[in-house]
Amino acid sequence: MARIAVIGAGMGAMAAAARLAVAGHRVAVYERAATHGGSVGRLERDGFAFDTGPGLLHLPAVYRDLFVKTGKESLEQSLTLTQVDPASRHLFADGTDVRLPNASRAGVVAALDAAAGPGAGERWSDLVNRAREVWDATRRPLLEEPLRADRTAALGHDPYPAPPRRGLFRRRRGPLTLASVAERELADPRLVALLEGHALAHGLDPRVAPASATVLPYMEQTFGSWYVRGGVRALADALYERCLARRVEFFFGAEVVGLVEEDGRAAGVRLAGDGVAEADMVVAGVAPGRLEAFAPGVAGPSRGPVPPGRFSVFLAVAGSRPEDAAHRTVVHGDDRTAELEAVFGAAGVGGYRPTVTVLRPDDADTRPDDAHEAVTLTATIAPHGRTDWNDARTVADFADRMVAAAEAAVPGLRERVLWREVRTPADTEAATGAEGGGVPAPVLAGGEGAFLRPANVTRLPGLYLVGGFAHPGGGLAHAGMSGAMVAGLIVEGADWRGSQ
Incomplete structure (x- = not known):
């Protein structure tokens, strides 16, 4: 039985801790905050309750496997999990309104045909079919196996099977990106916004993200929300x-x-106040900056700039939730270029209208009574540092713009708001230690490896990395996968090749 010190109590760290404890190891978790969960937080006030992190779960099989492997009670015996239907409602800049059913390929085709015209659903379906080939090619090496040096070069190649160009000018210019796929294969600006919106929601710039990012809508559409x-x-x-x-x-x-x-080799951790906790191995579930501060160079070279953050507005709303209200509505922005420059470029916060995701859960546990509802608005924005998210005027102005945009989904919203609270990337940075409050994206193949995260095994023997800033990247499901990988490497040894 080994003594294992886990740094951080985020989802990936706890997933690793539970699996390692079941394997017979003595596990101790050291968390600088006052509670567990990392970015998966909760705000409670006046009988209202809000998720301050992710609001939906995708690929629940990851946590089903975790709960099966670590105890008698299954995931469904431990909590209540339901599919969201429709999976999402989309409101586009031209006024088009479409509801996409959950985990129904035929239903999505029919909905898009009805909203965007005959053939729209087939074009979207053709793209998702090609994304399935990305999933088949990368599922195991990206999501089930540790990242190894001998595979990094191969994963730098984009597996998206783009159809050949027709006509005289068939030569592709430059690398295939999600934006170029959208322009060539979807054409309709609403379908383009739908595809690029999946990238934006994960903090990815569609102009540079590889075409393999098409796997993101594929996973959501196939495995449900x-x-x-x-x-x-x-x-x-x-x-x-x-x-x-x-x-x-x-x-x-x-x-x-x-x-x-x-x-x-790693043999324990030093705590603030000169305390020492000895261990045979250490698992670190922290952001790169914190890791570099106490273990310089162990994770290898950085893989790019600080990712975008999330701006959230939590609204206590008077009035009952309509029965036909969608759980999740995406109100797409009206100026793609301005938004992408503000989030990923040098434009700063700007004056654009952001793409806003509106969450309206039909859940009595989130509201004081049926005469009220808890509404959460989120937008992907530039990290703290490139925009000063401690500036009260900047924060209030951006929150106002988000509420105004959300009125397309919730008519009369501004008049119904009893109070609101806001969380910015500056708040995320303070709470989690992530530089700039950046939220890591899932790993992707392609881009010559620029969209990979550091491997779970480090240059220092006995030190392992877990969580969204390590392989296989950000998101609830990916955090759970990272915990499984780290546990496999420790329990089975360095030759462990991945889950079976």
Whole structure:
């Protein structure tokens, strides 16, 4: 039985801790904050409750496997999980309104044909079919196997099977990007916005993201969108309880400031206040900047700039939720270039109208009574530092623009708001330690490896990386996958090739 110190109590770290404890190891988690969950937080006020992190779960099979492997109670026995239908409603700049059913390829085709004209659904379906080839080619090496040096070069190639150009000028100019795929294969600006909106929601610039990013809508459309009753925070709570049941120890308010090294390998952690926790191995679930501060160079070279962050507005709303209200509505922006430059370029916050995701859960646990509803608005924005998200006027102005945009989904919203609270990338940075409040995207093949994250095995023997800033990247499901990979590497050894 090995002693294992886990740095951080985020979802990936807790997923690794639960699996390692079941394997017989003695696991202790050191978290600098006062609670577990990392970015999967919760805001409660006046009987209203909001997720401050992800609002939906995709690929629930990751957590089903985790709960099966770590205890008697299944995921569904530990919480209430339901499919969201429609999966999403989309409101485009020209006024087009379409509801896409959950996990129904034929239903999506029919809905797009009805909203965008005959043939629109088939064009979208053809693209998703090609994205399936991306999924088949990358599912195992990207999501089920540790990232190894001998595979990195291969994963730098984009597996998207683009159809050949027709006509005299068939030569492709430059790398194939998600934006070029959208322009060539979808043409209709609404379908383009639908595809690029998936990238934007994950903090990816469609102008530079590889065509393999088409796998993101494929996964959502194929495996569905799921809601956890009480909010996704309930998933973090259930995972925490599972860790406790497996006798994982948690130390909150315990900030790790250094590593203990003996004989060239990790042998524990140093805590603020000069405390030391000895261990045989260390698992770090922290952002790159924090890791670099106490373990310089162990993760290898950086893989790009700080990713975009999330701006969230939590609204306590008077009036009952209509029965036909969609759980999730995406109100697409009206100036693609201005928004992408503001989020990814040098334009700063600008004066554009952002793409806003409106979440209106039909969940009595999130509101004081049926005469009110809890509404969450989110937008992908530039990280803190490139925009000063501590500036009160900037924050208030952007929140106002988001509420104004959301009125397309919730008529009369401004008049119904009782109060609002806001979370910016500056708040995320303070709460999680992630530089600029950046939210990591899932890993992607292509782009010569620029869209990969550091491997779970580091240059320092005995130190492993877990969570969204490590392989296989950000998102609830990917965090769970990273926990499984780290546990496999520790339990089975360096020769472990991945889940079966």
